[in-house]
Amino acid sequence: MEQWADETNAANLVMMFRVPTSAFRLLSAFWRLNVAEELQYRANFIASVLGTVFNMATALLTLSLFFHHTTTLGGWDYWEIVVLLGVFNALTGVIEAVLRPGIGQLAGEVRSGELDLVLVKPVDAQGFVSFRQLDIWRLTDIVLGLGLAGYALFRLGHTPSLAQLMAFGLTIAAAAVVVYAIWVVLMSLAFWFVSVENIAVLFDAVYEGARYPVSAYPGALRFLFVYLIPIAWTTTIPASALTGRLRPEIGLAAAAVAGVAFGLARALWRTALRRYAGASG
Amino acid sequence: MSSIVTAERLSKTFQVKVRDPGLRGALRALFRPHYRDVLAVRDVTFGIDPGEIVAFLGPNGAGKTTTLKMLAGLLYPTGGRVEVAGFIPWTGGPAFKRRIALVLGNRQQLVWDLPPEETFLLNRAIYDVGDGDYRERLAELVALLELGDVLQKPVRQLSLGERMKCELVASLLHRPPLLFLDEPTLGLDVTAQDAIRRFLIEYRDRHGATVLLTSHYMQDVTALASRVLMINRGRLLYDGALEALVARIARTKRIELVLGGGDGNRVTAEALAAFGEVKSFHFPNAVLEVRREDAPTMSARLLAALPVADLSIEDPPIEEVIRLAFARGGEEDE
Numbered sequence: 001m002e003q004w005a006d007e008t009n010a011a012n013l014v015m016m017f018r019v020p021t022s023a024f025r026l027l028s029a030f031w032r033l034n035v036a037e038e039l040q041y042r043a044n045f046i047a048s049v050l051g052t053v054f055n056m057a058t059a060l061l062t063l064s065l066f067f068h069h070t071t072t073l074g075g076w077d078y079w080e081i082v083v084l085l086g087v088f089n090a091l092t093g094v095i096e097a098v099l100r101p102g103i104g105q106l107a108g109e110v111r112s113g114e115l116d117l118v119l120v121k122p123v124d125a126q127g128f129v130s131f132r133q134l135d136i137w138r139l140t141d142i143v144l145g146l147g148l149a150g151y152a153l154f155r156l157g158h159t160p161s162l163a164q165l166m167a168f169g170l171t172i173a174a175a176a177v178v179v180y181a182i183w184v185v186l187m188s189l190a191f192w193f194v195s196v197e198n199i200a201v202l203f204d205a206v207y208e209g210a211r212y213p214v215s216a217y218p219g220a221l222r223f224l225f226v227y228l229i230p231i232a233w234t235t236t237i238p239a240s241a242l243t244g245r246l247r248p249e250i251g252l253a254a255a256a257v258a259g260v261a262f263g264l265a266r267a268l269w270r271t272a273l274r275r276y277a278g279a280s281g
Numbered sequence: 282m283s284s285i286v287t288a289e290r291l292s293k294t295f296q297v298k299v300r301d302p303g304l305r306g307a308l309r310a311l312f313r314p315h316y317r318d319v320l321a322v323r324d325v326t327f328g329i330d331p332g333e334i335v336a337f338l339g340p341n342g343a344g345k346t347t348t349l350k351m352l353a354g355l356l357y358p359t360g361g362r363v364e365v366a367g368f369i370p371w372t373g374g375p376a377f378k379r380r381i382a383l384v385l386g387n388r389q390q391l392v393w394d395l396p397p398e399e400t401f402l403l404n405r406a407i408y409d410v411g412d413g414d415y416r417e418r419l420a421e422l423v424a425l426l427e428l429g430d431v432l433q434k435p436v437r438q439l440s441l442g443e444r445m446k447c448e449l450v451a452s453l454l455h456r457p458p459l460l461f462l463d464e465p466t467l468g469l470d471v472t473a474q475d476a477i478r479r480f481l482i483e484y485r486d487r488h489g490a491t492v493l494l495t496s497h498y499m500q501d502v503t504a505l506a507s508r509v510l511m512i513n514r515g516r517l518l519y520d521g522a523l524e525a526l527v528a529r530i531a532r533t534k535r536i537e538l539v540l541g542g543g544d545g546n547r548v549t550a551e552a553l554a555a556f557g558e559v560k561s562f563h564f565p566n567a568v569l570e571v572r573r574e575d576a577p578t579m580s581a582r583l584l585a586a587l588p589v590a591d592l593s594i595e596d597p598p599i600e601e602v603i604r605l606a607f608a609r610g611g612e613e614d615e
Contacts (some may be wrong), residue, residue: 029406037394116355117390120383121407122375277357277371278295 026123027131034134048137052089052144059085059211074216079156081213084239086149087172088211091234093141094176095207099183101133104200107190110276119273126184126269153242160242167241167251174258175234179207181261182229184269191272210235233257284328285366285459285491286352292360293322293347293515321347323515324361329493331458334485336506337495338603344515345495346463352493353383353461366459379408382452386464389448391436397447398432401454408455415454422450425480442473449480462494466501478504499599513607527596530606534576535595540565542588556583565590570597 038044060082067078076084106129109115118128153160160168186199206229209217214225214232225232237254240246299317300310322344329335337345350356351363354370354377363370368377391400405415423432426446431439439447445465453460462481466474478501485492496502502509503523511519511526519526536557540548550562556579557571571579576594583589596602 026406029403033392033395033399033403036399037392040394112388113385114388114390116350116385117383117388119355120353120378120381122378123407274357277355278293278359
């Protein structure tokens with residue numbers, strides 16, 4: 001019995017570091033399917049854009065209320081925070097377009113047993129449930145979010161250098177990985193506590209904290225957001241890269257944090273699958 | 282021929298949280314959960330040869346699906362050894378998964394809002410099926426299942442039977458040598474059930490595939506399976522041909538009579554009772570039950586003594602045999 005378990009770990013370890021070229025073919029097959037599905041519902045596009053614009057307007061209004069009483073928040077001034085808000089919206093687009101319709105459905109599938117049909121397929125199950133679904137209309141959030149960030153940079157009178165743009169590219173990618181890892185961790189709980197659909201709400205609540213720079217929070221919360229639920233890395237750091245606040249070593253740390261978060265999430269997912277099959281106590 | 286599926290003393294124990302009814306029970310289960318071991322499969326041993334169609338028989342909760350899931354690598358056995366197509370399922374990885382298909386009667390992989398062909402294309406990418414192979418296999422499956430114009434309609438507009446047929450197509454595009462079917466005809470009408478049975482036999486004959494299925498419908502079993510594995514409470518009660526099971530379990534035969542004779546000398550129930558137990562009697566039809574070994578002599582005596590227009594000897598209905606077999610297996614278990 002134990003021998004089986006060891007073989008599995010070894011095999012999975014190999015799988016983890018080898019991204020087969022067929023993965024890309026598979027992704028394009030998935031997303032082609034989703035585009036075909038979504039194109040049937042063009043009204044979703046209008047609804048999605050209106051929803052995003054409304055959300056951004058509300059957020060900007062809240063922000064200007066804050067700035068009635070102060071000129072900086074955590075050392076950031078108004079337009080810097082609007083840059084951050086744009087980054088926040090772009091990441092929300094990633095969450096809504098990929099994560100919620102994909103891995104967000106895991107709990108229901110564990111409960112109904114539909115996950116079995118995924119597990120018998122010769123593909124990586126985590127990759128399958130994570131990236132099978134693409135809600136294309138919500139991709140507009142990414143465009144609108146980046147647009148807002150660009151406008152705020154213009155108001156700041158700051159044109160990012162090439163190095164700053166590259167740092168932004170690196171840190172926003174790291175941010176997407178961190179957000180993904182948080183979702184994998186939360187959704188893996190479905191294997192222990194079968195009904196965790198509501199856990200997505202928990203994520204939303206905590207993720208609200210990423211609307212403001214982490215320096216705006218008191219010490220305990222800041223510690224929480226940097227080290228435990230690492231949402232500080234998702235918006236504060238990429239926004240800092242755009243406005244020129246980012247120190248290079250923090251950018252590298254962001255990449256490392258993303259790597260560690262991904263590794264931990266992957267390990268938890270594997271433990272969860274073993275539990276699902278009854279391979280562990 | 283060497284077996285494609287081997288199970289040796291295969292066992293699976295689940296830990297199930299037990300809780301007392303009511304709010305107090307719920308609270309206690311929340312804070313101090315108690316677990317009970319459920320022996321879903323116990324020491325099951327069997328082997329299956331390539332090309333066989335084998336049915337798992339048993340009531341709900343007998344351990345059929347659990348066994349199937351262990352064979353498909355979805356569940357990890359608590360004890361024993363299992364080898365499928367040369368692999369240990371749980372560790373087989375992609376190479377193993379390409380050699381099996383799993384169809385679950387109550388779950389679907391088809392994308393609800395799109396025509397089934399879109400799901401087929403996705404599976405073509407997943408299983409890396411070449412263009413020529415894909416077209417050839419799809420054409421064959423569509424012809425065998427008589428799917429025709431269904432492929433372009435969104436799945437949500439298909440009937441249950443059409444959907445199950447499409448599930449089969451989606452699951453067989455990579456042409457697996459081994460099929461695991463859990464209740465493939467669940468909820469289907471008689472025509473669709475029959476079509477799926479004929480398809481499975483034809484598919485096996487053409488490609489030598491091995492089929493393992495569970496079903497509640499006895500027709501599935503009688504029409505498809507050359508061999509049954511009867512499971513109850515996790516134990517294998519019987520492994521062999523269905524006819525042999527009937528011969529072993531059913532100690533009786535049924536003599537079905539169509540009586541002749543005019544109104545004047547109508548045969549009465551009392552007269553029939555002298556030959557065996559009268560199961561039903563609606564003149565001119567009658568059904569008698571006699572001991573298995575007595576069936577030939579009783580038939581001869583009936584023919585000699587009564588005006589008989591037609592007579593046939595049948596086994597009791599298969600459902601009844603199975604019920605008897607489980608009842609007896611249960612007794613041994615206590």
